[in-house]
Amino acid sequence: MRQLLLERLAGHAYRHGTFTLASGRTSPHYVNCKPVSLSGEGLALLGALLLQEVEADAAAVAGLTLGADPLVSAVAMRAALDGRPLAALIVRKQAKGHGTGAWLEGPLPPAGSTVTVLEDVVTSGGSSLLAVNQLREAGYRVNRVVTIVDRQEGGLEAMTEAGLELRSLFRLDEVAACRAALAGGKA
Template sequence: MQTLPARIRTSARIAGHFVLRSGKTSDTYFDKYQFESDPQLLRAIAEAMAPLVPPGTEVLAGLEMGGIPIVTMLSQVTSIPAAFIRKEPKDYGTCRYAEGAPLQGKRFILVEDVVSSGGAIIDAMSKLKADGMVPEIALCVIDRQSGGAEALMAAGLALKALFRFQDIESA
């Protein structure tokens, strides 16, 4: 039976030439939609992430788009309500950028799939802070170890990763 990092590697690791969200290039890409679309693997990831959720967390907030499946399954596993953070507010209906469980006045964390530069989390955190909401920490499945944790720390948010790039690579 494969370890969880090996299962993620088998499912999602692709070799080639890729441009990351940060604009940097890499010869390795993690197609998170491959592990997020496999119900057994996604559940195993959420179960492994559950102990990383700080005690007292009232809401799990997943970032669009890759953080949404992770946060939904993590919510199922922990019984903590979920919220969904859009990159941009809707321009119709409620016009919100945060959907689902309310965040105002709650202890919440941000949940992401793969962190490279930390840019998506920093963007979301900026919107939230402007509205008086500050996340406790950020959780991710994979920290690519390419400066994201350091950028988040500089922005005032700690990152806890289920696995680091090297954990997946050596699996």
């Protein structure tokens, strides 16, 4: 399953060229996991592989909208199929402007519960840390962030500094190498 997912990411999520990142920096690598995470086969693979990295005592998985939306859903569904109760939570980028003004959407577990944060791509770790901070402010224990791809650009260090464990299914160099292999040696 891992190799199949790697090939899907290399073929559909990774691009080599010149790209401006959300931070404003330019990079020769671009990773957009949505073509994989929004496909049926991609969701099945991601649900199974990400679930393996979720803490055993986690009551929920959560992530910042939009990149984590399909991930938390896939993992919660895979967990349900395995007979494991696991809620899916979506963390808003800003509080809801009406109604309850909620930051979190989904079936909220009791305060003090462990929540594992899911992320599609970690670069500096800023998006993950925003989600972690909102969850901690809501009274949840967050110890681990699980990402599909670690771009290897400071995210691990930022997580460590925040007292978090970062687990990644793949590193950027693995995805880039697989893309080059699929392209016959050309990235």
